Amino acid sequence: MALYSVLLTTLALTVSSRATLNSRQASTITVDLTKTYQTIDGFGMSETFQRANQMHALSESLQRYSLDLLFNRTSGAGFSILRNGIGSSPDSSSDHMVSIQPKSPGGPTAAPKYVWDGNDNSQVWVSTEAVKIYGIPTIYANAWSAPGYMKTNNNDANGGTLCGVSGSTCSSGDWKQAYADYLVQYITYYGQIGVNVTHLGFLNEPDLTTSYASMRSNGQQAADFIKVLRPTLDKANYTAVKITCCDAEGWSSQSGMMGGLSSVDSQLGVVTAHSYTSQPGSPINTKHPVWQTENADLQGAWATAFYSNNGAGEGLNWATKIYDALVKANASAYLYWVGIQGGATNSKLVRISDDKKSVIPSKRLWAFANWSRHVRPGAVRVGTSGGPSGARVSAFKNVDGMVAVQIIQTGTGTGSVTIQVGGFVAGGAKAWLTDNTHDCDAQAANVSEDGGSVTANVPARSMVTVVLEAKEVAN
Ligand SMILES: *[C@@H]1O[C@H](CO)[C@@H](O)[C@H](O)[C@H]1NC(C)=O
Ligand SMILES: *[C@@H]1O[C@H](CO)[C@@H](O)[C@H](O)[C@H]1NC(C)=O
Ligand SMILES: *[C@@H]1O[C@H](CO)[C@@H](O)[C@H](O)[C@H]1NC(C)=O
Ligand SMILES: *[C@@H]1O[C@H](CO)[C@@H](O)[C@H](O)[C@H]1NC(C)=O
Ligand SMILES: *[C@@H]1O[C@H](CO)[C@@H](O)[C@H](O)[C@H]1NC(C)=O
Numbered sequence: 156m157a158l159y160s161v162l163l164t165t166l167a168l169t170v171s172s173r174a175t176l177n178s179r180q181a182s183t184i185t186v187d188l189t190k191t192y193q194t195i196d197g198f199g200m201s202e203t204f205q206r207a208n209q210m211h212a213l214s215e216s217l218q219r220y221s222l223d224l225l226f227n228r229t230s231g232a233g234f235s236i237l238r239n240g241i242g243s244s245p246d247s248s249s250d251h252m253v254s255i256q257p258k259s260p261g262g263p264t265a266a267p268k269y270v271w272d273g274n275d276n277s278q279v280w281v282s283t284e285a286v287k288i289y290g291i292p293t294i295y296a297n298a299w300s301a302p303g304y305m306k307t308n309n310n311d312a313n314g315g316t317l318c319g320v321s322g323s324t325c326s327s328g329d330w331k332q333a334y335a336d337y338l339v340q341y342i343t344y345y346g347q348i349g350v351n352v353t354h355l356g357f358l359n360e361p362d363l364t365t366s367y368a369s370m371r372s373n374g375q376q377a378a379d380f381i382k383v384l385r386p387t388l389d390k391a392n393y394t395a396v397k398i399t400c401c402d403a404e405g406w407s408s409q410s411g412m413m414g415g416l417s418s419v420d421s422q423l424g425v426v427t428a429h430s431y432t433s434q435p436g437s438p439i440n441t442k443h444p445v446w447q448t449e450n451a452d453l454q455g456a457w458a459t460a461f462y463s464n465n466g467a468g469e470g471l472n473w474a475t476k477i478y479d480a481l482v483k484a485n486a487s488a489y490l491y492w493v494g495i496q497g498g499a500t501n502s503k504l505v506r507i508s509d510d511k512k513s514v515i516p517s518k519r520l521w522a523f524a525n526w527s528r529h530v531r532p533g534a535v536r537v538g539t540s541g542g543p544s545g546a547r548v549s550a551f552k553n554v555d556g557m558v559a560v561q562i563i564q565t566g567t568g569t570g571s572v573t574i575q576v577g578g579f580v581a582g583g584a585k586a587w588l589t590d591n592t593h594d595c596d597a598q599a600a601n602v603s604e605d606g607g608s609v610t611a612n613v614p615a616r617s618m619v620t621v622v623l624e625a626k627e628v629a630n
């Protein structure tokens with residue numbers, strides 16, 4: 156039997172300057188495997204609101220290229236989470252997501268009249284590919300709203316609340332159980348085609364009223380529904396499906412909902428928040444994993460650069476946003492809004508050209524790749540200290556023993572960085588560089604003779620990922 160020589164001892168090494176290399180800046184990063192933080196669930200995006208139809212309409216070779224860009228660990232981003240939209244609309248007009256029960260069955264206790272088209276706006280296709288071809292472990296099914304007839308405003312759009320939660324009484328009755336049954340039925344349809352939904356959300360931006368599917372909720376109202384949803388899932392044997400809440404528009408807004416959710420703490424699985432109205436800057440007060448489930452440069456003109464003038468769509472900016480969520484705000488997952496679609500803004504990571512003859516990845520996708528390929532589900536964030544001046548440094552220990560270190564240099568400093576991992580003897584190391592001119596460039600990562608350290612170059616305005624493999628020792 157072979158075992159990894161990770162001894163889990165703390166070495167109090169200090170940041171040192173190495174004058175041995177050359178005249179440029181040199182610095183040392185110390186990784187402490189005994190200082191552990193959150194466990195990572197993954198990285199991802201969505202193809203909801205009929206974006207999956209756009210992908211599915213491409214030529215077969217572009218379909219494959221698109222799927223590879225999203226899910227392939229060697230030629231794409233290696234995403235591990237797909238966020239699907241559970242429809243609430245009466246039809247598929249515009250980019251709407253049609254409901255599995257477009258018409259009211261007559262009342263909350265009437266026999267349901269579910270309709271399943273087996274396609275779900277091509278989300279069935281994307282999900283099946285993701286799970287069966289690429290082995291994606293996590294499917295997050297998320298409803299933006301209940302169908303209109305279950306709500307106070309009789310419309311799946313324009314806000315309104317679910318009939319039967321605190322402060323929401325409707326002449327048609329209490330629809331909480333009917334909505335829970337409906338969500339469970341959606342999971343069952345996916346299960347029947349071999350796609351297991353692992354996470355279920357019943358709200359999206361409940362702090363915002365929009366002209367598309369939207370449903371308001373405060374923390375207490377969400378708790379009222381979770382009390383019905385959890386036992387409904389359990390009774391259907393979906394004990395492993397985790398309930399998420401509440402995909403609020405911003406990090407602070409989600410924090411503000413936590414008090415109302417305290418009565419259902421044991422029934423909640425994952426706390427989810429978006430980053431539009433406030434970015435993840437500090438942890439949300441909960442013992443549950445927290446996911447950043449939606450963010451994008453929604454309005455900015457399509458940009459593919461890694462660094463140009465610090466624009467909102469640039470890759471380096473996104474590498475930094477992911478860092479902030481993981482390191483400052485204790486997030487266990489980071490999802491962009493849309494993966495692939497057409498159009499002229501940065502609301503997606505990859506653009507379908509107007510003539511639909513090509514598919515163009517932005518450097519945002521590669522910024523994600525530099526995280527998601529090497530920080531795999533189950534990885535634990537570990538402590539770091541030191542590093543080049545102006546850089547953001549993070550490190551993770553993967554389930555397979557690999558230690559992945561990210562160095563984001565947002566400044567103009569350039570130099571070599573030596574990484575030491577306390578109690579870890581490196582048998583090998585690889586480094587990859589992402590910047591304006593490097594697109595798939597493996598870099599030298601030199602392992603010292605005794606395996607005690609690894610050295611790589613970190614240029615200005617770049618992100619370098621170094622992966623250290625433990626030396627296997629026989630026992
Ligand atoms: C991922 O991409 C690599 C390199 O192009 C390819 O060899 C491999 O078959 C792809 N993996 C899957 C699951 O398609
Ligand atoms: C999906 O769930 C079913 C029922 O729990 C289980 O038997 C099956 O192995 C799961 N499939 C995958 C791919 O995890
Ligand atoms: C749940 O699982 C139990 C035990 O395997 C089984 O008896 C029961 O029929 C299942 N219920 C449903 C709704 O599938
Ligand atoms: C970080 O998240 C984990 C759950 O993923 C939780 O147990 C831990 O308490 C959180 N830490 C902080 C500082 O909030
Ligand atoms: C790695 O070693 C090679 C050969 O000794 C040397 O040329 C290169 O500068 C070293 N790279 C770093 C980042 O130390």
Ligand SMILES: CC(=O)N[C@H]1CO[C@H](CO)[C@@H](O)[C@@H]1O
Pocket residue numbers: 518521522524525526528587588589590593594595596620
């Ligand atoms: C390790 C890794 O995922 N590297 C990627 C970082 O981003 C560049 C593009 O800028 C990709 O080509 C690399 O594959």
